Amino acid sequence: DNYRQTHYQLFFDTKFNDNLVFNTAVFYTKGKGYYEQYKADEKYSKYNLPNPVFGSNTLTNSDFISQLWLDNDFYGNIFSLQYKKDNTQFTAGGAVTNYEGNHFGKLIWASNGLPDPEHKWYDLDASKTDINTYAKWQQKIVQHWSTFLDAQFRNVQYSITGFRDNPTLVINTAYDFFNPKAGLSYNRNGWNAYISYSIGNKEPNRDDFEAGTAQLPRPEQLKDLEIGIEKRKAKYNWSVTGYYMNYKNQLVLTGKINDAGAYTRTNIPKSYRMGAELQAAATIVKWLKIEGNLTISRNKVKNFSEYIDDYDLGVQKTNSYLLPDIAFSPAVIAGSTISLLPVKNTEINLIGKYVSKQYLDNTQNENRKLNSFYTQDTRIAYTFKKAFIKEAA
Numbered sequence: 001d002n003y004r005q006t007h008y009q010l011f012f013d014t015k016f017n018d019n020l021v022f023n024t025a026v027f028y029t030k031g032k033g034y035y036e037q038y039k040a041d042e043k044y045s046k047y048n049l050p051n052p053v054f055g056s057n058t059l060t061n062s063d064f065i066s067q068l069w070l071d072n073d074f075y076g077n078i079f080s081l082q083y084k085k086d087n088t089q090f091t092a093g094g095a096v097t098n099y100e101g102n103h104f105g106k107l108i109w110a111s112n113g114l115p116d117p118e119h120k121w122y123d124l125d126a127s128k129t130d131i132n133t134y135a136k137w138q139q140k141i142v143q144h145w146s147t148f149l150d151a152q153f154r155n156v157q158y159s160i161t162g163f164r165d166n167p168t169l170v171i172n173t174a175y176d177f178f179n180p181k182a183g184l185s186y187n188r189n190g191w192n193a194y195i196s197y198s199i200g201n202k203e204p205n206r207d208d209f210e211a212g213t214a215q216l217p218r219p220e221q222l223k224d225l226e227i228g229i230e231k232r233k234a235k236y237n238w239s240v241t242g243y244y245m246n247y248k249n250q251l252v253l254t255g256k257i258n259d260a261g262a263y264t265r266t267n268i269p270k271s272y273r274m275g276a277e278l279q280a281a282a283t284i285v286k287w288l289k290i291e292g293n294l295t296i297s298r299n300k301v302k303n304f305s306e307y308i309d310d311y312d313l314g315v316q317k318t319n320s321y322l323l324p325d326i327a328f329s330p331a332v333i334a335g336s337t338i339s340l341l342p343v344k345n346t347e348i349n350l351i352g353k354y355v356s357k358q359y360l361d362n363t364q365n366e367n368r369k370l371n372s373f374y375t376q377d378t379r380i381a382y383t384f385k386k387a388f389i390k391e392a393a
Contacts, residue, residue, distance in 0.1 A: 003033025003070070024079035031074070034067040034106075047121040052113055062112040066121075068164070072101040076130075087140035094133035101126045105164060122167055126160040126206060144188045150181040156203045163210045171209050175219055177201035192230040199223050208251060208265055218267050221248040238280040245273040252301075252362065253328045268362065270302035271326060289339040299329035304362050324364035330372075332356040349379040 006029070013023040040063045044051050047066075051058050076097030083090040104123040107114055134152040141147055153176075160171035183196030204217035223246045230239035251265040275297025283289050304321045325331075338350040353375045360368040 001033065001035045003031065003035075005029060005031040019083055019085045021082045022080070023082075024077065026077045027075060029074040030072075032069075032071045034069040036108075037066050037068060039064045039066070047107055047119065049107075049115065049119060049121070052115065059112050062110040064107055064111075065109040067106045067108055069104045069106065070101060071104075072099065074099045089136075089138040091136040092134070095130070097130045099128040099130075103164065122162075122164050124160075124162045124164070124167065127158075128206075129155075129157040131155045144186055146185050146187070148181075148183050148185075150179075150198075152179040153177070154179065154201075158203070158206075158209075160206065160209060166210070169209070171216070173216075175201075175203045177203075177219070190232045192232070193228065195225075195227045197223075197225050204251060205265075217251060217265075218249045220250050220267075222246070222250075236280070236282040239278070241277045243273075243275060243277070247271045247273070250326075252326055268301050268304065268326075271300060272302070273297060273299045273326070273329070275299075287341040290336070291339070292336040293334065295333045297329070297331055299326040299331070300324070301326055301362050319363070321363055324362055325359050327360060327362050328358050330356040330358045345383045345385075347381045347383075349377075349381075351377040351379065 008028045008030075009025060010027070011023070011025045013021070015021050041061050042064055043061055044059070047064065051060050053059075074097070076095060078093070078095040078097075080091055080093030102123070102125050104120050107119045107121060108117070132152060132154040134150065136148070136150045138146060138148045155174065155176050157174045158171050160169075162169055179198070179200050181196060181198035183194055185192065185194035200222045202220045202222075204219065208217040224243065225245075226241060226243045228239060228241035231237060247268070247270070249267040249269060250271045252268055252271070253265055275295060278294045278296075279292070281289070281291040300323045301321070302323065304324050305318055332354070333356070334354040336352045340348040340350075342348065354372070355374075356372045358370045359365065360370065
């Protein structure tokens, strides 16, 4: 990749009184760059070029090197007003942002020659406007008990004038979302317990439209229930969180890869993810600390149908699956870190990670999977401090 991004930011904060604070920021990000791609034995017509003629020979194919460019501008304003007094906290805010991207491709070389040394075979624009407002309220009800309530409104607008491999696909669409969340928590003597319920909506990415499926991607909706408990002491802590995430039109990976090496996604009408996340850490002695985490989950598609082309009969075959695993969703993820401090300013970390098997599509086919794996890393760090250097490692 040959890509450069420059960020400009301006912040403003003011405190009206001990209870009321306002902050805002405007920003502008300029990005521009490309990556090069080599394609062998492709047609000139694919790049909107005439076939070159050499004497009596007309050439239709060549090897090509292209540069795929992105020239983009991202700018906007974010703001919030925060009120805090006694047992009440209230925050209201929002953001207005706009993204403008120009996607174009240049041919810079062909084995059989180019009529134009820097021919553009596509030049397409895309923009995304995101306007959102939110309010967050936290209230201590009685001793040790608190509640919270969040609400967000979002408006997202896409304007896309085509894609490199599908220049006639024009997207002009808008989404309106309401995302609420509510919860209750309990805190006492190092114990913390909570329960929360939320509804979240999210628009498809530009890449999801670019996948070029027969039906345009739909926005996702998630209904999430979480229950957690945590204990914290000076020398140890642990927590357990259980969750149930019920999806409508979840965008999941299909296993298909586009020509840029990126995975494509598709909507699944009904699916869910449920499981438990466990975390613990303990200081055994001054020079030994142990940390670990474990996630056990069940990630399922509800009644998945797979369509396969039968070229002999000219029809599509349908295979139905009852509750197959969601692609690229391992059922078990675990990690551990053992930290040793043998001498002053020296730390040794033994880092382990385990990931169970994952399927490459939503059929739970044992022939299309990534096997489980375990990795073990060792990291040694020595920190030294000198008068002319505050700290280095």
